[in-house]
Amino acid sequence: MNALNSIRSLTPVGPRINSQRLWEHICAMADIGATAKGGVNRQALTTEDTRGRMLLLQWASCRGYQASIDPIGNLFIRRPGKSPDLSPVLTGSHLDSQPTGGKFDGVYGVLAGLEVLETLDDHGIETERPLELIVWMNEEGSRFPPPTMGSAVAAGALPLADALAIKDVDGIDVQDALKIQLAELPVLETRALDMSGFAYIEAHIEQGPVLESQACDVGVVTGIQGLHAYEIQLLGAEAHAGTTPLRHRKDALVAATTLIARIRAAMDDPEDILRFTVGRLEVYPGSPNTVPGRVTFNIDLRHPDPDFLLRADEKILQLCAGEVEGCPVSAKVLLRSTPVTFDDRVVATVRNAAGGRAMKFLDIVSGATHDAKYTAEHIPTGMIFVPCEKGISHNEAENAREVDVAAGAQVLCDAMLAIMSAQL
Numbered sequence: 001m002n003a004l005n006s007i008r009s010l011t012p013v014g015p016r017i018n019s020q021r022l023w024e025h026i027c028a029m030a031d032i033g034a035t036a037k038g039g040v041n042r043q044a045l046t047t048e049d050t051r052g053r054m055l056l057l058q059w060a061s062c063r064g065y066q067a068s069i070d071p072i073g074n075l076f077i078r079r080p081g082k083s084p085d086l087s088p089v090l091t092g093s094h095l096d097s098q099p100t101g102g103k104f105d106g107v108y109g110v111l112a113g114l115e116v117l118e119t120l121d122d123h124g125i126e127t128e129r130p131l132e133l134i135v136w137m138n139e140e141g142s143r144f145p146p147p148t149m150g151s152a153v154a155a156g157a158l159p160l161a162d163a164l165a166i167k168d169v170d171g172i173d174v175q176d177a178l179k180i181q182l183a184e185l186p187v188l189e190t191r192a193l194d195m196s197g198f199a200y201i202e203a204h205i206e207q208g209p210v211l212e213s214q215a216c217d218v219g220v221v222t223g224i225q226g227l228h229a230y231e232i233q234l235l236g237a238e239a240h241a242g243t244t245p246l247r248h249r250k251d252a253l254v255a256a257t258t259l260i261a262r263i264r265a266a267m268d269d270p271e272d273i274l275r276f277t278v279g280r281l282e283v284y285p286g287s288p289n290t291v292p293g294r295v296t297f298n299i300d301l302r303h304p305d306p307d308f309l310l311r312a313d314e315k316i317l318q319l320c321a322g323e324v325e326g327c328p329v330s331a332k333v334l335l336r337s338t339p340v341t342f343d344d345r346v347v348a349t350v351r352n353a354a355g356g357r358a359m360k361f362l363d364i365v366s367g368a369t370h371d372a373k374y375t376a377e378h379i380p381t382g383m384i385f386v387p388c389e390k391g392i393s394h395n396e397a398e399n400a401r402e403v404d405v406a407a408g409a410q411v412l413c414d415a416m417l418a419i420m421s422a423q424l
């Protein structure tokens, strides 16, 4: 990778991106899975997700870009370079959303990447290296936990067979949902799972308030905090709500609330750096007049310090050992993703690109996780953040300004060109 070393001092003289086209693409994508409150519901491998991918593939085919797909459904859109055998410079993000998601989370990085490809075309720029835009499958992990599923499988952190077997709340597994999507997409070239490339840069909204509060144009992302995901199940016994005395009950929901309260207390962090969330809880059979016989809930745990995370992990598994109020507990670790620090050469390139356009920028560690977490384990990786309104995300009110999304895409274009020209 010493070729990358030569890019520290390069300042960008890249072509101007077309901000109007980028904004129009974002608005067109936002129509797919649009919700009444102005957000999107385009969960992984749903019809809406498929329609979003089809729209992107349409735009890509208008430019003659080649599309391919890997066994977990990660989509690759390739702009050829003069030397096809050189490893590509990569960019990308995700099109799937939360159920009450926003118009920019993930989509922005995909469409900013597309904008870079199209800008190079518009300016007749032929690069030495190919350039690939990746649409990672199921970054959100809302329909099929855990998050960053597609990139984790591509990186070898999550076995393909395990991921394909994961079911949604209706009992549909990833394998069947992926088959349905593939049947609806145009025929795509298939490719093996792999996480190789010359470098990877992802553009994303910050999903936090820092950049906006400091009136920054872009964030130079230096890394991502660690994330653990768990699925906890308690087994009780269904019983009649009217006839069963409390002392005879094995109420899985009451036991789950006790357990969640105990874990929450154990996760106490006066500095408020630890992020502990129970975002999903399923009650079975879910009838108002039957004592719950089974409860399944998910824990999402995040922290920038790997040791702090491991200590919290130990406490959770200890509290989940055995049973609670007569209900046996089982705990499944879905994901242990360590904090990651991005490659300082790529980070420097992003910083140079922002500086080269006289933008106000700030170094920032990502609180949210991203597919860049897994690319960083295999490829020199960096990220660019743009501000979003009040830092709101995973919420239908998520919003970003046209000028900011354009600035981020411009930095992405300049940084990728700087990296392209780094080959010797």
Ligand code: HGY
Pocket: 139, 140, 141, 147, 148, 367, 368, 369, 370
């Ligand atoms: O959960 C996350 O951090 C990401 O937005 N899916």
Ligand code: MN
Pocket: 094, 105, 106, 139, 204, 370
């Ligand atoms: Mn995202």
Ligand code: MN
Pocket: 098, 105, 140, 394
């Ligand atoms: Mn998200």
